[in-house]
Structure formats: structure tokens, C-alpha cells
Amino acid sequence: MKFNNITLVIAMEAEAKPVIEELNLTEDTSYCPDMPMRGWTGQFNEIQLSLVINGKDPDTNLDLIGTQAATLATDYAIRQYHPQLLINLGTAGAFGENGSEIGDVYLSRDYVVFHDRRVPIPGWDKQSIGFFEVLDTTELALKEGFKSGIVSTSNSLDMPPIDEKNIRALGGEVKEMEAAAVGWVARLHDIPMFCVKAVTDLVDSGIPTEEEFRQNLNLATGNLKGAIVKVLNYLAD
Amino acid sequence: MKFNNITLVIAMEAEAKPVIEELNLTEDTSYCPDMPMRGWTGQFNEIQLSLVINGKDPDTNLDLIGTQAATLATDYAIRQYHPQLLINLGTAGAFGENGSEIGDVYLSRDYVVFHDRRVPIPGWDKQSIGFFEVLDTTELALKEGFKSGIVSTSNSLDMPPIDEKNIRALGGEVKEMEAAAVGWVARLHDIPMFCVKAVTDLVDSGIPTEEEFRQNLNLATGNLKGAIVKVLNYLAD
Secondary structure (H helix, E strand, O other), X not given: OOOOEEEEEEOOHHHHHHHHHHOOXXXXXXXXXXXXXXXXXXXXXXXXXXXXXXOEOOOOOOEOOOHHHXXXXXXHHHHHHOOOEEEEEEEEEEOHXXXXXXXXXXXXXXXXXXXXXXXXXXXXXXXXXXXXXXXXXXXXXXXXXXXXXXXXXXXXXXXXXXXXXXXXHHOOOEEEOOHHHHHHHHHHOOOOEEEEEEEEEEOOOOOOHHHHHHHHHHHHHHHHHXXXXXXXXXXXX | OOOOEXXXXXXXXXXXXXXXXXXXXXXXXXXXXXXXXXXXXXXXXXXXXXXXXXXXXXXXXXXXXXXXXXXHHHHHHHHHHOOOEEEEEEEEEEOHHHOOOOOOEEEEEEEEEEOOOOOOOXXXXXXXXXXXXXXXXXXXXXXXXXXXXXXXXXXXXXXXXXHHHHHHHOOOOEEEOOHHHHHHHHHHOOOOEEEEEEEEEEOOOOOOHHHHHHHHHHHHHHHHHHHHHHHHHHHHO
């Protein structure tokens, strides 16, 4: 696998900042200047790199999160940078019962799914879940010791019974809030994508996700920064 | 209120078709030709009209539904047509216990909300629900005998306990799958919006939504067609 033009899609500024610094990227103010979303560009070996985030809600000044913002950020990024590959980086929850640990870095496996789009009409049921294929990164995961799992997306940080039931039915191992939207937009444009997700919380720990998320955000984003360098080195070869 | 340039945002082709015919609109193939979304344009008295739908999933050939597709369709429409006002038209569920009946036409009241974006962190909780203000249509509702209610959005047709709890907490009276996404994109672009929703199903009837939806789609879209003419006549004055 060799890619010359890659866009990294990240939701929050706190997740992106260590990556931007590590890769020495420069802000690109021509990326959708009328919207909250922000973009950076740079070079990594032979790879032309871009990185976009959702930006801040204009009223609250808090990061935009979730699938609607990720949909726009991804679509704008594709139209601006015409990447050959999209990588969705971020933090996520995982299951302790699967052997996941805080700080683990996961690559996506098989496909990304929505566990909060339930439309019980034949055809629309499957379409709503999505099952958007991700690039096969088995070799990369083995080479660099990353875990791999099915990434499952919703617009919520919590996991009520209906969501837990659906995540389990879908074989979801990594729970987060953007990947399936990035996967959907990538598929509309026929661009391969995969995810790199660092674990901030164990959704079956009994501790509220928001507490674990706050405690472990620095650890996870630090691991994400290390991971993306390994990923890009692999993709540049 | 007087608007010269209005975009109608509708999810499904079956919802849009009677409106397109009634308003005698012509397909505009220059509207995002690389995407599934489709657009029509025309004139209503002094009003320059456009109408967009999500279009079909390229794999299944079923209508795209839900908030991610509505996000893109709305953003593309704003960039293509530069409307002064967005109206989100469609079918919806409502509560029999509120006196709603199949076929009722509702205008949105106060704001549109997401009942499936739960982020229990101060600031993000409210931001995720949205509370995107809608245009005040009190006078129009009175004049034409429309009902009015708070429109609440999720990506699911069903209503598990967590969703019902949130809809009730938010005072949601009209349950559907696009409005809050249209409202979010409209607010990003600082364009007023409101909703016109015709009731296909009573979410507290005990009958599965998908059954009532199929049975009542023709009745509801017929009423939607009649309603939009009254709405546009009012906005043209």
C-alpha cells in the first residue's frame, strides 16, 4: 500500500493538537473559512498530508462532536484536499471483557457501523447500520502491535440498554462518535478509509464514561500521536 | 414576513413528489451532480423556489434518510441556492395523547432538538440536544389552522425507553429523523428555518411505526402538498 495524499479526520482540538505538533502541520485558513471546521496541511516523507477537525460551536465555544459535524468536516476535506485515503483518528471506549485496556490503540476491522440508527424496515435496517468497509490494515496491525476491532458509532457518550444490545449484535469492539459518518462520506466519494482509535474508557467498567474520558484523554492522545507516525511510515513505504 | 428565495428540504422522494408536481418544479442537474442528493427549482409568485432531497443510496437504491444525509443535502442546497429561508418538509410521528391525529399538519414551534444525542458533560449536554431556534410561525399556524409543536429528531424510526424519556423531557411533540440536522446547518449559515410535518403515525398507538408509516404515507404527503401552498402564499404576502 502506498498513498501520496492522505487526510486525517479528527473530532476534537485536544485530540488533534499532539498530532498536529508531532507532524509539524501548518493551519490552512482556506479550508471552509465560513464554517467552524479547521484544517492543517504538511508533508510526511512523500505523503501530502491534511488534517481537519470539527472546530467549535459558535455559541458555546465547545468542540463540535458527533456524526453531523464529522459528516461536514469530511465532505469539506475531500472537496478541498482530494485525498486518496482518509484516516479517522480519535479516542474511544472499549470493552474490558474483550481484554481492552485504557490507552490501547485500535485499528478498525472489516467495517464501521452505526449502533444508533434503527430503522426496522427491510433494506433500510441494513442501510441505516451502514457496514461501510474499511481498508484492510491487518498487516499493519500485526507489524506494529496494534489491536484491531469493529468500530461502532453513535451520537451519544453513554450506553443505554438498546445501544449495548445493538453494539453486541454488531460485534462492536470500539465505541465512539464519528467513524461511521466519516465512512459513509468516504464511500459516497469512493475513497478508502480506516480508523485509528485510542481507548480513553472501558464502557463496561461501571465508571461513567465522562469521568474516564477526562482522566485518560492525555494518555490516549499521546498514544494516538505515536501511533499515527507508525501508521504513516507504513503507508509511505 | 416576506421571502424571495426559499429552499425546501425533504428527505424522501415519495414525500417530495407531490410537492414537486404541485409547485411545477423542474429538476436542476447542476445541484451536486457527484452525490445522490437531487434538486429542483421553480417560481411561486415572487418567490424563487428550490427543493432538495437526499436521493438514493448507491448500493441499495433506497432513499437515504436520517440526519447525516440531511446535513449534506442542506449544506449543498445553501451553497447552491443561497436561500433566505429553509423549510424542512416531511412526515413524522406524533402522540395520540396530545390529541394528534393521522394526517395532521404541524408547524415547528420554539426550536428543534435531537433526542438521541446524549453527552452528559456540562455544556456538551445542551449543545448536543441542539435547541436550534425555528422561525416564529404562530400567526401562520393560526391563520391556516395548522397545529404547532416542538420537533424532535433522531436517526431511528422506533422509540425505545431512553428515547421516549428524552422526548418527554424535551417537550417533543413531533418525532422525525431530519429536522434538527437541517436546523443545525441552517444556524451555521445564519439562515432562518422552520418545519412543516404531516403525521403518518402515532408513536403511542402500540402499532409499530413502520406499519402506520406505510399505511398513511399517501394521506400525509397529500396533506403536505396542500400545506406547502398555503405556507408559500403566506410567505409571499
